[in-house]
Amino acid sequence: MKEKARILDQEAVKRCVTRISHEILEKNKGVEGICIVGIRTRGAHLAGRIADCISGIEKEPVDLGVLDITLYRDDLTSISQQPVVHKTEIGFDITGRNVVLVDDVLYTGRTVRCALDALADLGRPRTIQLAVLVDRGHRELPIRADFVGKNVPTSREETVEVRLTESDGRDEVVLKERGNE
């Protein structure tokens, strides 16, 4: 894989998180009833940042959870790498809440579909909204994001890699392409 372009740098990632946080508050008219749920692994990191940002703006804590979707995947048997099952950590009742689901990249929509199934087993939220850092297109399911950091037109031969300090040592988003290396 050849690195083709840097889509977002550290400052840009930070601005995206700040803007998404404001948009979430605007759409939901404040923090009441909101909870933030990140999809493991990088969605969870972003969810943590959004929750921090929101509670910083509103001076009120906001519930934060982590969703592991491994057990809900529809491609468990076909993916080449064996997935490791991690914990779902949602320490509050999502029933009646406005759940903001957070992931790093929105692509086919299959991950979000799994997450919706997983959330439905945990309760009955009033709404589920979707926030992503990058929307790269190529949806295979009728799913769209409510809050998008950046829209990036891509081809299927390219991949979008999100790196976050919590897991990768720095913040950046890069576009990669299958090269002849």
Place this chain on the structure above:
Amino acid sequence: MIWTRKDLLGLEELNREEIELILGTADSFKEVSSREIKKVPALRGKTVVNLFYEPSTRTRVSFEIAAKRLSADVINIAAETSSVRKGETLIDTGRNIQALKADVIVLRHGFSGAAVLLARKLDISVVNAGDGWHEHPTQALLDIFTLKEKLGRIEGLRVCIVGDIAHSRVARSNIWGLTRLGAKVTVCAPKILIPPGIEQTGVDVSCDIEEALSKVDAVNVLRMQFERDARDAFPREIDYFRKFGITRERLKKTGRDIIVMHPGPLNRGIEIASDVADGGSSVILEQVTNGIAVRMAVLFLVSQAHDKRISAD
């Protein structure tokens, strides 16, 4: 670490990473049982057959609940009500279950090695739920899981296993699993119930329960099966309790908090005093709860590995 075995037959053959992968996966599965809807779709469309040649309620129910919480379909076959009574061999029964397109057989059998034999003859997954005096891997895994949950680690822990070591598959699996993870194991029993050569597995041997308890962090109390071994040389129940029974006085004498485990069913007043079984150091019911998560992890991992193998062919 990737799980590649289609079967779980014993802990002797597993390396440390494999055991830790099962425990880690079980830790993730534990949360599922605390939900209002205690179910995930991971094994949807799979069929698990509990094939039990020995009476068992707790292990069978635990496997059944584990499979159902993963959305698998479960069939229970008890040997006494099946074709086994008409003379069908274990392998023939297994092949028929495979022909019915089941995905996993959970086998409990009175003969040591039964699970290994069946696993070799079948393409589908086999999980050993206890074979003779050989192994009972999921019991040991849930014991170790509970210990780890309580004390935060296994490496460096000192664990005493007390009871009929010679005839206990629970003891054997615990010895393999605990030593592989770096715990120090002492087995304690009347001399006649200690199998010759057990020291070669790396355990200490003691015939004095008070001495054994004086240097451990946890004690795993085995069920004494007087009904199975009615031999003259075997100690009588009352003598056994007097010499080896886990009592409050004996625990108190150590001056430390020792975790008390028991695989069940309890013989109150024979291997364990009632007030110890119900007391604050007992984790016996937590073991039962953890058994579900451990068995969910095992069912999930073996069927994943099996599916991978099929798609690789």
